[in-house]
Amino acid sequence: MTAPLDVSETELVLLTDLYQLTMTQAYWKEAMAERATFSLFFRRLPPTRRFMLACGQQHAATLITRLRFGEAQLAQLAATGLFEAAFLDWLGEWRFSGDIWTLPEGTPVFADEPLLEVEAPIAEAQLLESLVMNLVQLETLLASKAVRLVIAARGRPVVDFGLRRMHGVDAALRGVRAYRTAGLEGTSNVLGGLRHDLPLRGTMAHSYILAHDDEAEAFAAFARYYPNTTLLVDTHDTLAGVDQVIALLEAHPERRLGAIRLDSGDLGDLAKEARRRLDAAGHREVKIIASSGLDEYQIAELVAEGAPIDGFGVGTQLGVSADAPVIDLAYKLVAYAGRPRVKHSPGKVNLPGPKQVYRRRDDDGRLIGDTLARRDETGLEGEPLLVPLVKDGRVDGDLVALADTARERVAASLAALPGTLKRLDPRGDDEEEYPVALSPGLERLRREVG
């Protein structure tokens, strides 16, 4: 009845759509071994996003270099009856041999800009489609939501409380990686935080209070065991809970408390009164943390009204990127055998060929627009964003460090983003989009191939 939750590296290669394997075999049988380029991009921003934060693409690219088919996987494929023995032998020997270009993680990205491009013999590049899309979408979605919370909180720390709402185990783990990149300060998720190096944070739950005969007793025990902890004050009545905390600190002047947490009611009003009572009792050092189904709009409102809240815990809205739980990512063949290719879709622009993105800045370093160009085009203004991370199937060692700087990149990007891109409300019809122009070379190619 039960199946394990773990996925070994050799199993991961089967996390693909069946047609990737049947098409791969067909290419192999037809001896179609020329190099192809596939480009990973999205066609439009979700209505509630003004930019996305590209995340997970360097993680995915390095995982790709470790993919291989084990004996068990080959036996499972053989049992489907769809695959020839000689092809399965070929799969058994297969290692990714191509190149992967990526945006550095933490780069703001807009419609039509590649997050990642794979260049490899077509069978290899095709094989990766489903896995790459699955891996990159998750981290990009969650980083893009998390950075909105960071923007809304204007410097106050935001902590992830969302493990329980996330879609399964892998989302809960790689999500923490995305949150770290986006600038969250901590997470309640133990395994996620340990794996992805984000500080662990925790308070207490209502159940702990309820299991005790009274709140004061529960507070006293928890504060004794955990110096500098956070006490949850709203189980029965928030302000009565604050008074209990004050009484506890009066009774035990040697105790140090980090914060109280408000988890229901009018957080702004309650924070003001709690602050007043704590200050009046001489406990200015005790901080106030708020949670309670918060999203970026509520955080911005609390900050704007001057609520004395020192940090925010966010769960449900963050953990599934609830207002935009999916991006319409596409992984499209754009070149094969040296020739740009493109699918003609009514109402959709498909841009042929391998690409580069040039990001232009004004004298103050602020972004003013991007140019989407052919990869082989020269003489364009701006900083080329896509970097070669994997070459001939191997991760270029010097480039691995790029991912470690993703968090710093996000902080710098936020400073350089035009103010309109940092607004939280959806873009109005009368507001201009961030300009992404086609280079002369790409425009020409689009006309020729299109």
Next chain:
Amino acid sequence: MTAPLDVSETELVLLTDLYQLTMTQAYWKEAMAERATFSLFFRRLPPTRRFMLACGQQHAATLITRLRFGEAQLAQLAATGLFEAAFLDWLGEWRFSGDIWTLPEGTPVFADEPLLEVEAPIAEAQLLESLVMNLVQLETLLASKAVRLVIAARGRPVVDFGLRRMHGVDAALRGVRAYRTAGLEGTSNVLGGLRHDLPLRGTMAHSYILAHDDEAEAFAAFARYYPNTTLLVDTHDTLAGVDQVIALLEAHPERRLGAIRLDSGDLGDLAKEARRRLDAAGHREVKIIASSGLDEYQIAELVAEGAPIDGFGVGTQLGVSADAPVIDLAYKLVAYAGRPRVKHSPGKVNLPGPKQVYRRRDDDGRLIGDTLARRDETGLEGEPLLVPLVKDGRVDGDLVALADTARERVAASLAALPGTLKRLDPRGDDEEEYPVALSPGLERLRREVG
């Protein structure tokens, strides 16, 4: 830079919020070892759901019985500085010793009804909260979305194409388990289908066509390698693609084709004309499959207009339950040390004590309402739904088989659900909710404790 994607059974125990571990240690230090009951339920249905299909709770319960802390996990906890050596020794010996009652998987469930209840010494039951919520939410969300597609398709097969849009690896795997329970016919997801016993289905992608110099050549190769395959006809022009398929079958009368797939345009009109052309050419046996960002509303419309579509492939909208990507699940302490407990929340009803759900049917077997009762209450009308799956930390062998019948249970449930619950549109304000009444005993207890 990269972290593995696999999670071992001993790591899984750390997939929890930090406060579960600190509260557990606090209970341990206080010698609070009495039994507690925690109840897993949701407070309200998402606006676009008339019922949820409970899924994953039996899977989660059996995983719980296998949880343990390994040396590596204890060392990681020790390094946080929050835990005493004697407590870590206790964790190292810890095995779940309690009882778990669950709804059978595939049971339609409504607001306030427990999907699962844990009864154990309080530290143990507390420890499980985050993991249980994460595990059960995912499968319940996805099964509840998938069953709407099954309802919309009115007997036509629905196949999962959503791997690329799902939130990471675990979602993509356990999602297939939920889809199977809900009644989908197949999946494109190879590892998911193999692990959870749902037939693999696959067609071909636009990239395969584009990599060939012409569509006819691509069709001919793919049909030669894969008898009874499905050819994707919309890369350049859907009806021209249909004509290519017909020409291919004329040229090779020995070939057998399973279906064509339409993936863009007006699917209803295109299906009618494609059917007409195929039939006129004598290929009544070639089926028509549709995909293209479909959801349950579009499927219902295509079925209602009589579109000659034999099956549907669904991805984006299914894979994240896009219209309801989260349920507000709660895991609440309802009893401790033999006493019912409850948190008082303005505007929320919290029901104390361990529970049972009685489901009442009319003479035709159709559901007419549920009664939410105290677990120890007797003499109530209807079928008691919660079953004891884990007893003293061990899965009751006779009960494991329950989960294997989940798919059959869903099919039977669909037949027995009142018609209004199977409507796809959101419930109107003037429509009655499915009646869930409180038993006299529970009503009395709520007044006493509330």
